[in-house]
Amino acid sequence: MSKLTLLAIVASICIVSFVSVSGYGHGGHSSSHYSHHGHAYKFGYDITDPYGAKNSRKESDDGYGNRHGSYSIYDKDGRYRVVDYVAGKKGxxxxxxxxxxxxxSSHAAHASYHHDGHGYHGGHYGHGGYGHGHGHGHGGHGKYHHGGHY
Incomplete structure (x- = not known):
């Protein structure tokens, strides 16, 4: 079993465990897929809880170390984060x-951050809040723009 397959299985178990013990596991919707041919792979999942929160993840690799992926989090109060990424020879x-x-909005650590000023206008959250957007660059330069859907 490859490390990536094991990682995908462990991540899925963690998500299912969290949903099960958090009380959000009733009435939601989840779908997932996984495909693996040689060293190339493709997987993804979409989860919607009964309260309207959604999250998803998709990733593919062409077998030569060129990965494309995305993940998204949409909270029931209107906050969201969407990350599209590539990883390969340029990091x-x-x-x-x-x-x-x-x-x-900024360009830091080889990541492009875009804040949509027209969205969530609710109350403030504690320091650190709903997560943090730290980009970690590994040798690439510039920001990634993807020209289509995965």
Missing amino acids: FQAKIRSNEPGVQ
């Missing part, structure tokens, strides 16, 4: 879109 490059409080 990891991400484009992050969010309307979370405290997020500003």
Whole structure:
């Protein structure tokens, strides 16, 4: 079993465990897929809980170490984060879109952050809040723009 397959299985178990013990596991919707041919692979999942929160993840690799992927989190109160990324010979490059409080548009650590100023206008969350958008670059330059859907 490859490390990636094991990682995908462990991540799925963690998500299912969290949903089961958090009380959100009633009435929601989930779908997932996985495909693996040689060293190339493709997987993804979409989860919607009964309260309207959604999250998803998709990733593919062409068998030569060129990965494309995305993940998204949409909270029931209107906050969201969407990350599209590529990883390959130029390192990891991400484009992050969010309307979370405290997020500003910038270009840091080989990641592009775009804050949508027209979104969530609710109350403030504690320091660290709903997560943090730290990009970690690994040798790539510039931001990633993807020209279509995965």
